[in-house]
Amino acid sequence: MATILKTDKVCKYFDGVKAVDKVSIEVEEGIILGIIGPNGAGKTTLFNVLTGMLAETEGKVIYKNKDITKLSPQDITNIGMSRTFQNIKLFDHLSAHENVKIGFHTKTKTGFIDAIFKTKTYNNDEQKVNEKGIKLLKRVGLAEKQEILGQNLSYGDKRRLEIARALAVEPDLLLVDEPTAGMNAKETRTIVELLDKLNDEGITVIIIEHDMGVIMNLCDEIVVLNDGNVISRGDPNYVQNDPAVREAYLGKGAS
Amino acid sequence: MFSNSKISNIIGNLKGIILENKLKIYLIILILALIFPFITNNQYYIYIGVLTLMYMILASSLNIIVGYTYQYLIGFAGFFAIGAYTTAIITTSFEVNFIFVFLISGIIASIFALLIGIPTSRLGGIFFAFATLGFGEIIRLIIINWDTLTRGTFGIPGIPRPKLFNFIINTNTNFYFFALLILLVQLFISYRVINSRVGRAWLSLKENSEAAKAMGIKIAKYRVLNLMYGTFWAGIGGAFYAYFTQYVSPDTFVLDEGFRIFAMVLVGGMGTLIGPIAGSGLLTILPELVREFARYQLIIYGVAILLIIHYRPQGLFGAKELAQAKVKDEK
Amino acid sequence: MFWIRQIINGITQGSIYALMAIGYSLIFGKLLLVTFAFGEMVVFGVFVSYYLYAIVGLNLFLAIIIALPISWGLGMLVDKICYEKFRDEPRFLMLITTIGFGIFLKSFTQLIFGTGYRSYPNFIEGKIIVGGVRITYIQIFIILTTLLLLYGLNLFFKKTKLGVGIIALSNDLDAAKLVGINVNKSIKFGHSLGVVLGVFGGMMMVSYYNAIGASMGPILGLKAFTVVVFGGITSLPGAIIGGFTLGILENLSVATFGSGYKDIVAFVILILILVLRPSGLLGKKIDLF
Numbered sequence: 001m002a003t004i005l006k007t008d009k010v011c012k013y014f015d016g017v018k019a020v021d022k023v024s025i026e027v028e029e030g031i032i033l034g035i036i037g038p039n040g041a042g043k044t045t046l047f048n049v050l051t052g053m054l055a056e057t058e059g060k061v062i063y064k065n066k067d068i069t070k071l072s073p074q075d076i077t078n079i080g081m082s083r084t085f086q087n088i089k090l091f092d093h094l095s096a097h098e099n100v101k102i103g104f105h106t107k108t109k110t111g112f113i114d115a116i117f118k119t120k121t122y123n124n125d126e127q128k129v130n131e132k133g134i135k136l137l138k139r140v141g142l143a144e145k146q147e148i149l150g151q152n153l154s155y156g157d158k159r160r161l162e163i164a165r166a167l168a169v170e171p172d173l174l175l176v177d178e179p180t181a182g183m184n185a186k187e188t189r190t191i192v193e194l195l196d197k198l199n200d201e202g203i204t205v206i207i208i209e210h211d212m213g214v215i216m217n218l219c220d221e222i223v224v225l226n227d228g229n230v231i232s233r234g235d236p237n238y239v240q241n242d243p244a245v246r247e248a249y250l251g252k253g254a255s
Numbered sequence: 256m257f258s259n260s261k262i263s264n265i266i267g268n269l270k271g272i273i274l275e276n277k278l279k280i281y282l283i284i285l286i287l288a289l290i291f292p293f294i295t296n297n298q299y300y301i302y303i304g305v306l307t308l309m310y311m312i313l314a315s316s317l318n319i320i321v322g323y324t325y326q327y328l329i330g331f332a333g334f335f336a337i338g339a340y341t342t343a344i345i346t347t348s349f350e351v352n353f354i355f356v357f358l359i360s361g362i363i364a365s366i367f368a369l370l371i372g373i374p375t376s377r378l379g380g381i382f383f384a385f386a387t388l389g390f391g392e393i394i395r396l397i398i399i400n401w402d403t404l405t406r407g408t409f410g411i412p413g414i415p416r417p418k419l420f421n422f423i424i425n426t427n428t429n430f431y432f433f434a435l436l437i438l439l440v441q442l443f444i445s446y447r448v449i450n451s452r453v454g455r456a457w458l459s460l461k462e463n464s465e466a467a468k469a470m471g472i473k474i475a476k477y478r479v480l481n482l483m484y485g486t487f488w489a490g491i492g493g494a495f496y497a498y499f500t501q502y503v504s505p506d507t508f509v510l511d512e513g514f515r516i517f518a519m520v521l522v523g524g525m526g527t528l529i530g531p532i533a534g535s536g537l538l539t540i541l542p543e544l545v546r547e548f549a550r551y552q553l554i555i556y557g558v559a560i561l562l563i564i565h566y567r568p569q570g571l572f573g574a575k576e577l578a579q580a581k582v583k584d585e586k
Numbered sequence: 587m588f589w590i591r592q593i594i595n596g597i598t599q600g601s602i603y604a605l606m607a608i609g610y611s612l613i614f615g616k617l618l619l620v621t622f623a624f625g626e627m628v629v630f631g632v633f634v635s636y637y638l639y640a641i642v643g644l645n646l647f648l649a650i651i652i653a654l655p656i657s658w659g660l661g662m663l664v665d666k667i668c669y670e671k672f673r674d675e676p677r678f679l680m681l682i683t684t685i686g687f688g689i690f691l692k693s694f695t696q697l698i699f700g701t702g703y704r705s706y707p708n709f710i711e712g713k714i715i716v717g718g719v720r721i722t723y724i725q726i727f728i729i730l731t732t733l734l735l736l737y738g739l740n741l742f743f744k745k746t747k748l749g750v751g752i753i754a755l756s757n758d759l760d761a762a763k764l765v766g767i768n769v770n771k772s773i774k775f776g777h778s779l780g781v782v783l784g785v786f787g788g789m790m791m792v793s794y795y796n797a798i799g800a801s802m803g804p805i806l807g808l809k810a811f812t813v814v815v816f817g818g819i820t821s822l823p824g825a826i827i828g829g830f831t832l833g834i835l836e837n838l839s840v841a842t843f844g845s846g847y848k849d850i851v852a853f854v855i856l857i858l859i860l861v862l863r864p865s866g867l868l869g870k871k872i873d874l875f
Contacts, residue, residue, distance in 0.1 A: 051469065077471035089469075091462035102459045106471035108452050112484070115451035116444050125452060169471060325678055327685070329622075329804075374861045381620050381681055382860060385811045388804055389853030400846040510804055514689045521682065554697065557690025561667060564683050 004029040004173055004204050005050070005081075010059035012042075012049050012228075019045040021228035022059070027173075032195065032205040034219035034236075036212075038249060041225040043208045044086050047175050051083050052076045063173070078106050082171035084162040086178050086208070090150035096161050097146040100133040103168025136164040140194060156187045163194065173204045180211055192218055216240070224248065281529075288435060292428045301427040307539040308434035309495055314519040314531035315441055316488035321517070322525030323449065323457045324481045327384040330391020331516055334364045334486040336508035337394060338493020343411040343503045344404065353417035353424075357494045364490025365483040367394075372479035379478075391513060398505045410504025417498050430499050437495060441488055442528055448484065449528070457481050461526075511553060518556035522563055524570025533572040590719050592841045593834060598725040600833025601732035602791045606806070607813035607825040608739065609783030614811075615819040616756040617776045619669055620680040623688035624784060625807025627664065629800060630691055631657035631785030632792055633699045636706055646707055650789055657785040661778030669777070670770075688803065696800040703799040706792040728790050735783070736826065743822075752776045756820070784810065805849055812856040831855075 005027040012020040020042040027033050035043050048054040050061060052073040060069050068076055091099050108125040115122055137143050140160040145153065153161060159179055166174060176195070180188040192214055199205050209215050215222060215236070222239040224232040226248040232239050239245055292301050313335060320328045338360040345356050367390075375386045398405045405411065417424045417433075424433055448454050456477045459467040464474055497503050515538070523534020538556065542548040548555065563570060606628065613619050635653035638644045644652070668683035713722040743749040751772045755762035763769055788806070792798040813832050817824025836851045 053465070053468065073468040074471045074473050077469060083469055085466070085469075089463050089466040091459055091466065093462060094458060098455065098458075102455045102467070102472075103470050105452065105456060105459075110452035112448060112453060112480075115448045115453055118447070122451060129452075165466075165470070327678070327681055329685070371857075374857050378860060380678055381614075381622065381811070382815070384622060384681060384685070385808050386853070386856055386860065389808050389812075389856060392805060392808075393850050393853055396847060396850060511689075514685075517685065518689065521686075551693075551697070553693035554690055557686050557688070557693060560686030560689065561683060564679060564686065565671065568679070 002029045003027065004064060005206075006062040007050070008060040008062070010046070010049055010061060011057045012045050012054060013057045018228045020049060020056075023225070023228070023230055025223055025230065025233070027204060027206065028221075029172075029204055030199070030202065031220040032199050032207065032218050034215040034222040035206060035208045035225060036210070036215055036222060036239075037225035037231075040227075042228040043225055044177055045228075046225070047083060047177055047206075047208065051081060051175065077169055080170070080172040081175070082166040082169040082173070083175040084159070084166050084177055084179060086181075088158045088162055090153075090158055090161060090165075092151035093149060095147050095149055096137060096142055096153065096157075096164075097133055099150055099161055100136050100164050100168050101129040103136075103165040104129045104132065107168070107170055133168070136167055137161075139167070140164045141190065156183045159183070159191070163191075167198070171203060173206070174198065175206045177208045178210065179207065180209065180214055188214060292431050298427055301431055303540070303543050305427055305430045305434055305499060307536055308431065308438055309492060309499070310516065310519060310535040310539050311532050312434065312438050312441060312495065313489060313492040313516050314523070314535040315438070315445065315528070316485050316492060317516050318485075318520045318525055318528075318531040319445060319488070320482055320485035321520055322527070322531070323454070323461060324478055325461045326379065326478060326482060327381075328387050328482070328485075329384045329510070329513060329517070330387040330389070330394070331489060331513035332508040332510060333387075333391035333394035333513075334367065334489035335493045335496070335512065336398060336503075336505075337364045337367055338490030339497040339503045339508070340398060340405060340411070340493070341490070342494040342497035343414050346414050346497075347411055353419070353498065356417075357491055360494035360497075361487040361490035364493065365487045368482045368486040369479060372482040373475075376475035376478045388510065391508075391510060395505050395508055398508070405505075408505060410502055410506075412502045414497050414501045414503070416501075424498070434495060434499075437491060438532075441491070442532075446528060453477075453480070514553065515556060518560055522556075522559050522571060524572045527570075527572065530570050530572045534570065537571075587718055588841070592837045594719065594721060594725065596834030596837035597830060598728050598794065598833070599791075599837060600830035601729050602787050602794065602829075603809060603813050603832050604826045604829025605732050605735060605787035605790070606784045606810045607817070607829045608736070608822055609780040609787065610810040611780075611814045611817070611819065611822055611825040612752075612783070613777055613780035614814060615821070615825075616752060617773050617780075618677075618756065619665075619773070619777060620677050620684065621668075622681060622684040622807065623664060623668070623691060623803075624781075624810055625805065626688045626691040626695070626803035627657070627660055627781050628784040628788035628806055628810075629798070629803040630660060630695050631781070632706075632788040632798055633695055633800065635789055636704060636792075636798055637699065639707070640704070646709070653789075654782055654785065657782050658778045661781035662774060664781070665774050665777045669773070673773075688807075692800065692803050695803075699800055701800060703797045705796050706798045708796065709790075709793045724794055728794060731790065735786075739783075739822075748772065748775055805852075808856075809852045812852040812859075815859055816855060 003026050007023055007025050009022045009024055010020060011018070011022055023046060035046065037043055045054065049056045052068070052071050052075070056069060060067060062068070063076070063079065063081060066079070068079070091102060094102070108129060110122045110125045113119065134143065134146065137146050140163055142157060142160055142164065145157060150158065150161065159181075163176065163179065179195070180191050183191065188211065195205055195207065195218060207215070207218065219236055222233065222236055223230055224239060224242075224245050231248055232242040232245045234242070291304055295301065317328060317331050320326050341360040341363045342356050345351055345359065371387065371390050375383045399407055424430060449457070456467070456472045459470065459472055460474050460477055467474060516535070519534040519538045520531045521534070522538060523532065524530025542552050610621070610624050613621050613624065631653055634656050635649045638649035638652055639646050664684070664687060668687050669680060672679045672683065708724055710723040710727055713720050743753055751762065751767040752775070754765070755767055755769055755772055759769065809832065813828035814825050816831060817826070817828035832852060832855065835855070836848055839851050840848050
């Protein structure tokens, strides 16, 4: 299988604090990769670096054989990488449907002239965002709530909406940051099923998650971060039994 | 003491009625606006009507910038001035059809917006506010000092009346309908832009710029586009002002003029098309009704802004946000 | 000789800007209170001293000494109206409240004190000639006072509980709360202190130029802001360097191009910084909504 994403000794330092330190990982196309690690291990920082939200201190990120280290978040989104946020970032005062519509930005073309004169481009785009938007909302189970404002959705629905919006970008690689945080068992299961199904459809997924049940269930491969370093990687079975991982989670002497 | 929630409730209920009959009410207002010049013979009232419509154009223009992308444009009077002076300079030197003069005035205001927009697009908020405050003042200083072009503090008199074929737009009533036409065209175009991919991009960067970035939206580009679009209408408003008063001078385009329009947008409700219309209507007509008001006008505007932000941040007629405030109350 | 005199004028003017900018930097850089009404507050405070001196007929120094606590009170009032309710809200709300308050205060000042320019007396008359260059006493007074105040402020931020508290909460709000710093009180105190510094700078400025007008507020605000951004928003030494830079550049520009475009200098500097170095000379990058 081809490699879709590769990092080469990626580092991100904040005022001397090594949030991410020389992380080199390879992600094969079509898999679900889990990233786990204790709080403050640098997981979200790694996401921010991969998506261009933060500039790396050192190192390189290769996506689809292209060096994207210096690209802006917008350009990275444009070539098919999409994400959700750990601390949900919706367009709070817009409806669920409008949230998803905005997600189609890079997949539509309407400019001023099109909008003013309702040209063919405008009509096509609007049809597309309306229909596909509803479809995406249906996929994540929000079809009935399309008119509700982002801020008024329940916590679980917000996370679902974020995933729908991230899918509007039509990504090949989806980065989800703690998608089941704060959800009950039933809600969690629907998210796991959704991610699994998206993966079957060919989207590569990288997931940060604390819920080990989710991780073990879903992931083909797991990377364990601690203090910004990769301390273990492999299939779920291997990682689960790696003494280095136990030590990181439980402290020395526990294993 | 007023009870806050009571006032909220009353306005909320009123708004509920208005929302349900939105189209009907707009239609009634439009009809009233259309027959207004025929029900009064008092030239002064019609004159005030023209001014009110002009402020509606200007407030709608500023609202696009402040209300849809949260770019706090302080030197708005500068763009208004650019439009007015462009018209004054062109029409007193050449004979050009007024439609072109309007377009050129709008476009030149937009070009200035591009120039100021690029360096300020990366930093929002107070940087933008102060940079545009400086910009507005500098436009005024240039007008005062570059007297070979602008006649300095004397101003430019003798701007000819706009002429279409053999018809000359001349009387207050003529200008009244002319302003109404501009306003309706402006609202129509703005409505379409806002409800398209472009408008959604504007809203997204106002709502959450991080998420907008993640959606692939180029923030700086859309900020600058927004500023250019909004100031285009400021230029149009300026052109109208020049044609209507037939005289422009730097005294008109002081910071206070921008603050006045800013207050109209905020009091009416920014981020909705109808809010600034209501706000400018209210804040232009009220001082005329209560003559005592005129002297304290800006004081009252300042207090009105503070009251609005404290008690009704969505503005008096912020329909969309109001619907959502109601949901909040019920929780 | 001409240029040396211009530089001295610039340093004097720069001392004044530095003082105002320190006030502004304290409010905006340290306390992270977005303010658009700073210039208006300064002008109001200066007018109060003018009123006490010219209308009530007090001794000038007495007038100034009474005007400063009134300015302090104005600072408290602005905190109450514009900030207190919005401390945890999006910061653009503070921008709007201070814009609103600025509009109010400017018009209020105009209503009470008139729209025209008033002449304001010199603190000290007289001059000395050093090596053929004329230096007025007021210039010496301004430069010395500024240096003295800067020294005092430095002590305040290093040695007193309140001063240390303000610095602490600007570095890490949560940590400051944890160690028992009264955040609300510190912010109120710091804000009023910033206003008073600005007003004092304003008094020296109008005393130097002998004129005060109620409409000067917004441009003064722009200048204080520019100086602060130039030096780096969080950096007090940066504000001082910025103040001198603006003062000297303004004087040189007046000497070269005439006074018509004097107020453009601040704007040009602001745009240049925004393009070239948004974090300023000495500041660290901070996230400003």
